[in-house]
Amino acid sequence: MKPTQYSDKVLDHFRNPRNVGTLEGEDVGVGRIGNPVCGDLMEIYIRVKDNRIEDIKFKTFGCGSAIATASMVTELAKGKSIDEAMKITRQDVADQLDGLPPTKMHCSNLAADALHNAIENYLSRQQPKAKPAHEPQAAAEIAGYKEFLGKGVYEAIDDPSLFKDKRVIVIDGGQKSLETVLGLAEQTGRVILVTSSHEIPATPELKTRLERSDVKILRESELLEIRGTNEVEKVLIHDLDEDEEYELFVDAVVMV
Numbered sequence: 001m002k003p004t005q006y007s008d009k010v011l012d013h014f015r016n017p018r019n020v021g022t023l024e025g026e027d028v029g030v031g032r033i034g035n036p037v038c039g040d041l042m043e044i045y046i047r048v049k050d051n052r053i054e055d056i057k058f059k060t061f062g063c064g065s066a067i068a069t070a071s072m073v074t075e076l077a078k079g080k081s082i083d084e085a086m087k088i089t090r091q092d093v094a095d096q097l098d099g100l101p102p103t104k105m106h107c108s109n110l111a112a113d114a115l116h117n118a119i120e121n122y123l124s125r126q127q128p129k130a131k132p133a134h135e136p137q138a139a140a141e142i143a144g145y146k147e148f149l150g151k152g153v154y155e156a157i158d159d160p161s162l163f164k165d166k167r168v169i170v171i172d173g174g175q176k177s178l179e180t181v182l183g184l185a186e187q188t189g190r191v192i193l194v195t196s197s198h199e200i201p202a203t204p205e206l207k208t209r210l211e212r213s214d215v216k217i218l219r220e221s222e223l224l225e226i227r228g229t230n231e232v233e234k235v236l237i238h239d240l241d242e243d244e245e246y247e248l249f250v251d252a253v254v255m256v
Helices: 008-015 064-077 082-086 090-096 111-126 175-185 204-212
Strands: 028-035 040-049 052-061 168-171 191-194 216-218 221-228 232-239 244-249 252-254
Touching: 008 064, 028 111, 040 064, 040 111, 052 064, 052 082, 064 090, 064 111, 082 111, 090 111, 111 204, 168 175, 175 191, 175 204, 175 252, 191 221, 232 252
Parallel strands: 168 191, 168 252, 191 216
Antiparallel strands: 028 040, 040 052, 221 232, 232 244
């Protein structure tokens, strides 16, 4: 396709966009996304019933491709389950429009991203962050914590790349610690989350990301002691369910 050539389907959805408008209500999720380079802005609204997208609307400020892709994604997503809609990709949208000009493929094809954003917004509104079954563990409860602070114990992570390929234990302290876990998992495949809860106290979005990651989760557990010579070498874990203690070799302990 030439840089400025549009298919008949693109022109049709540009001239006669489907499902234009907004939605309101507790069962509505809103996704907003924009491309600062070309100035395209897009909003997708979804109404969900019985885990299916019952209705969907969009608003777009942008070029013909942005309008056409938003219109097409509403047709693709309507009636689908949440899981099915999350699988719709930018390429799916472009294929259904019989292609997009190369210059527009990455600039204005934002509809699938806005749809995913709307789904995540809906899920977060329906199930607010859960409260942990137990109070987050305090540093004062961990033997050796102050001794190894700055020697393998971290209370903030400024540069996750410093933990590349290291064995890292993160103590569950809420959403910030879970986001830290996911950031570290991009640097090393040896990240362990220790939580005193049976169910992870997180939003559905964070739970899904954790399930898809390589993070190992020690549920109903707590960190008893940090051990080593000059730096952190291992930790003592207490399995609250089995009431057993065991050691793990680690390079770092993170508590944020």
